[in-house]
């Protein structure tokens with residue numbers, strides 16, 4: 001049985017006044033009852049806590065959702081306030097909607113009906129419920145060589161408990177991090193959950209992080225323990241080990257240790273530590289945990305600046321997983337077991353939610369892909385395990401599209417004609433279906449034929465023949481890719497959200513699907529469009545139990561993200577259509593404001609350049625606080641199969657494009673001197689400039705860089721979003737050259753830009 005925690009605090013969303021809103025839950029501001037019945041059960045040493053309070057205690061503002069140090073929150077009290085159009089201000093000592101302290105609690109944003117009113121659960125409660133219902137069902141599976149391995153829910157839970165005892169034995173302190181640095185595996189999940197059970201924070205670290213970036217996360221989260229995948233990751237930690245004052249132990253979960261060191265453990269040694277430990281200390285910690293306390297830190301990948309530690313509470317995770325399952329209609333394992341493949345970086349919220357928590361909610365199986373999944377083995381894994389649901393970031397779908405196109409280009413004329421016909425039928429049938437809100441009407445005979453001859457074969461070849469739910473999310477996807485898959489009878493349901501919303505805020509589903517829209521809110525959540533323009537484009541703001549607790553130790557940043565009423569400001573621009581579908585129309589957070597004061601969203605201009613010049617792989621518009629716009633360009637090149645690093649050699653597609661322009665270039669390094677290619681790029685840019693709405697929106701100068709942007713290079717984040725501050729720093733010199741007084745602007749007559 002699940003032991004249900006007393007609801008700690010209850011909060012209704014504020015009325016939005018004149019703002020545009022949509023959502024599932026009631027909009028009234030009722031009396032707000034803050035019922036702090038549970039005593040704080042912190043176990044940290046007094047000295048350490050004093051130090052933290054000194055460092056982080058903040059003054060509660062009367063106009064802002066307040067943050068209160070942990071000591072003050074431990075009193076039982078009731079606040080009963082009514083303040084139209086603003087958050088009830090908790091009396092001194094009450095809780096706020098947000099905090100920047102790892103050891104504090106927050107008000108849960110509960111509604112009084114529907115999903116928003118569901119009883120809050122801790123991670124342990126959700127897990128024990130899964131064990132109770134799905135004990136013998138496979139929870140995790142993976143391949144070791146040719147051997148198939150698995151853990152059922154009972155074994156999974158017990159293993160997490162043993163690992164939690166081992167963490168405690170190694171000295172994990174309450175509210176301290178356990179960093180996890182490696183590719184997706186059972187050990188990754190077990191470390192994550194065990195860290196939470198033991199009262200610490202689960203902290204995923206990107207495998208692409210430099211030693212310094214690992215150091216930042218480890219210190220920011222006060223990591224006592226770091227779990228690494230292999231020797232390569234271990235080396236990064238060892239390089240900065242003497243700068244990690246909280247670190248007590250390192251565990252390596254794959255491969256044999258190449259050297260023995262004190263406090264360095266293999267996974268087997270680590271698990272052995274907790275094997276015979278008594279249950280009582282762990283039980284005491286687990287039962288003291290409350291749903292409104294932090295359990296996980298998600299570090300943002302830095303597309304908009306220094307990574308921030310997004311604090312997620314138990315309730316953020318358990319409730320969002322529930323709402324997501326209900327919204328997308330995942331089936332309970334006792335009826336039909338869902339199966340997902342885990343391959344996206346687990347330090348990102350999307351992978352963590354889908355692979356660990358959503359799957360656990362319905363008793364699904366998570367199968368681990370091979371570490372080289374994104375270098376090519378993913379489709380083999382998909383074909384082998386045939387998932388029932390699959391989530392890809394846009395780049396994954398684009399890569400599949402590119403591969404299918406290049407295979408298709410080599411097929412016979414007959415096959416090409418058949419494919420083109422089937423795609424036409426597929427697109428038309430699915431668009432009709434979409435306009436009828438997914439109603440299962442009669443499908444034309446041509447569709448049935450196309451399905452048999454083409455669609456079924458394509459799905460089989462991709463390993464998606466059992467997969468009724470294909471998702472894209474975490475970054476913008478092009479209409480071209482959406483249409484490509486729709487024409488193959490694979491609708492990609494779009495998921496939109498952020499780390500700060502525990503992943504999903506909206507998800508499109510078969511019954512509510514519109515191409516290029518990211519759907520509607522998951523149940524219990526609400527959207528507000530702040531400051532809408534005349535076309536209805538406003539900043540997308542979120543409300544619900546998925547909204548994070550705050551950024552760890554960053555009250556100012558938290559204050560920027562949450563407004564006085566507690567709405568989370570996404571920094572994204574969007575609008576609703578008349579049926580409540582949300583469309584993302586831009587990112588305020590990357591808006592360029594020129595020296596002349598013109599606001600310019602870079603992505604549409606960058607996309608237009610990529611479309612006009614197919615040779616271009618990536619483009620980054622420059623112009624913030626500058627007199628005119630300029631652009632950094634990269635060329636489509638081969639990626640190293642091992643490291644994923646961009647190489648000098650052009651892709652076959654790029655070589656073909658060069659040939660068509662009359663150029664013999666086969667390498668990126670040759671492009672810099674190639675007048676024909678420069679003229680072609682300039683010509684494409686001229687076409688884009690012609691469409692510009694104002695002179696300020698025209699690209700005046702550009703340069704082709706020697707190296708493409710990539711994940712290992714650090715220019716792209718894990719979801720392939722451009723890390724603009726990183727690129728700007730890397731190419732500071734080239735950018736400054738654009739704006740040197742005497743530099744000659746590029747014109748159609750003068751196509752070679754100054755290097």
Ligand SMILES: Nc1ncnc2c1ncn2[C@@H]1O[C@H](COP(=O)(O)OP(=O)(O)OP(=O)(O)O)[C@@H](O)[C@H]1O
Nearest residue numbers: 300301302303304473474475476495496497498499
């Ligand atoms: N379906 C989508 N379509 C378009 N953009 C999306 C979609 N889903 C997410 N995004 C973008 O991703 C952002 C969330 O990014 P996320 O929380 O994953 O942070 P991150 O990638 O770690 O980087 P950072 O916070 O540093 O920007 C959203 O605010 C939005 O701009």
